[in-house]
Amino acid sequence: MKIYNWGIIGPGRIARKFAEDLQRLPNARLHAVASTSIDRARAFAAEFGANYSYGRYDDIVHCPGLDVVYIATPHVLHCENTLLCLEHGIPVLCEKPFAMNTAEARLMVNAARKNRTFLMEALWTRFIPAVAHAFDLVENGEIGELHTVKSDFGYSMPFDPASRVFNKALGGGSLLDIGIYPALLSLFLFGKPAAEDIQAAATFTPTDVDESCVFTFQYPGNRLAINHSTIAANTPVEAWLHGREGSIYLHPRWHHTQKLTLSRYEFRQETKRDIEMPYEGRGYSFEAEHVMQCLDNELLESDKVPLYFTLDLVETLDAVREKVGLVY
Ligand SMILES: NC(=O)c1ccc[n+]([C@@H]2O[C@H](COP(=O)([O-])OP(=O)(O)OC[C@H]3O[C@@H](n4cnc5c(N)ncnc54)[C@H](OP(=O)(O)O)[C@@H]3O)[C@@H](O)[C@H]2O)c1
Structure with a gap:
């Protein structure tokens, strides 16, 4: 080894x-x-x-x-x-x-x-076992055709103009720091939205970075992604994947969750099943392990987080920033 x-x-x-x-x-x-x-x-x-x-x-x-x-x-x-x-x-x-x-x-x-x-x-979210399992459940049709992805990430950060999170010169603001998580969830499940199918609104800190940002992506076939980030409130940090035949709830904090609830819609009733996928540590070992597997196999990029995905994500964040007037 x-x-x-x-x-x-x-x-x-x-x-x-x-x-x-x-x-x-x-x-x-x-x-x-x-x-x-x-x-x-x-x-x-x-x-x-x-x-x-x-x-x-x-x-x-x-x-x-x-x-x-x-x-x-x-x-x-x-x-x-x-x-x-x-x-x-x-x-x-x-x-x-x-x-x-x-x-x-x-x-x-x-x-x-x-x-x-x-x-x-x-x-790292892509490699968290429960998150990866949720993607597999969607892929395998467990909730029918996926039509809505809804997620948030917010924490209350006291205003400090010097901190990385508020400092514009260091790339501060909620979108790039934590709004990227709802964005990546939407892109992993639905792909990159067309720029004209992105809607967004933001509020700003006195340092002129986004304090809160809401953004939606619309996709052909009645599919929607609803995303929220903020550095002004402790929001639930949960994610919902809604399909035509059921839903998956990624428990807080969804981006490194250890628990899912899979619901299936039956006539006039709903069946629910909890899926626990505990892990040791903070959740960063999985991405490191994946990188070493890629290197073992002499790969130049990951098949789970390929470079085209990263470019799609950066381009999407650029498009959201353009809509809300967030310029660095
Ligand atoms: N994956 C995740 O869960 C996660 C969580 C938090 C943050 N992040 C990302 O990781 C990056 C670092 O975040 P962090 O929270 O670890 O930040 P941090 O605690 O401020 O650490 C960043 C480090 O960068 C170095 N640095 C170089 N120039 C700097 C400058 N002008 N101002 C401040 N630090 C400077 C400093 O180390 P030296 O000066 O000693 O070199 C500093 O300790 C960000 O891009 C953030 O988005 C990811």
Whole structure:
């Protein structure tokens, strides 16, 4: 069994959770950490037993024995950090949102193809067992023809103009941070909506990023996706998949849920079945495991989160931003 040596760029909050979950995988170890501060890099490396620490992102690409890098910096740095690794032939798992806009995303995808190096957006939700099972249930016709997907993601974040979430220069706002989850659910189930079939409205913070965003996608055949994100309220964070013969409820927080309820419509009554799919850890080990399987198989991209899907997602978020006037 090959042991994969992981590097992390940007050892912040999500990087810590990811590093904790890497420890659950027998074929993964944290090998290198790059921070803008050598002290932070050393402290993080020491905490997780990594051998190498760097006080500049650029230096990690020269790390001996490095197999793959996880990029966990603020959105605005994803493109630059990804290009750095790809140009040195180092495979990349890049946090969501993949890029600030389609132009950046294309640069990243083109660099992966030109350098024949693996690249995937860290859409961990796709690999959560219960979420993947919900997709299989839909695919297998358990709820009949799917016609409506409805999901939300909201949390109450106290206003702090300096924080990544409110800071426009760091790509702040609800849509790119968490609205991306309802968007990706809709795209996984229905595909990319045509730009003219997207409706959207948003409210804005004093820092001019979206505080709340509602957006709908209409598809041919009476199909609809209803999406909501906000950084101003703790919303249920649940998802409903409605079909002509039944529904699937993804329990909170749906994007890493461990429980589904499958309902089937019978004449004048509804039968319900709970499906529990518990897992250990925070839910990030599944995407890491998938990346290593792809690398084992010498794939240049994932079949579960292919690069065309990531481009579709970025283009859709760009279209929503255009509708609400959210410009970075
Ligand atoms: N998949 C998920 O569940 C999930 C959850 C949360 C966030 N995310 C994504 O992960 C990324 C990071 O989010 P986070 O919540 O971990 O952010 P965070 O705690 O602020 O960490 C980001 C790290 O990036 C580095 N950084 C470089 N330039 C920076 C700058 N100008 N301002 C702030 N930090 C800077 C910092 O590390 P050094 O300075 O030490 O290098 C910082 O610790 C975002 O793109 C976010 O969308 C994903």
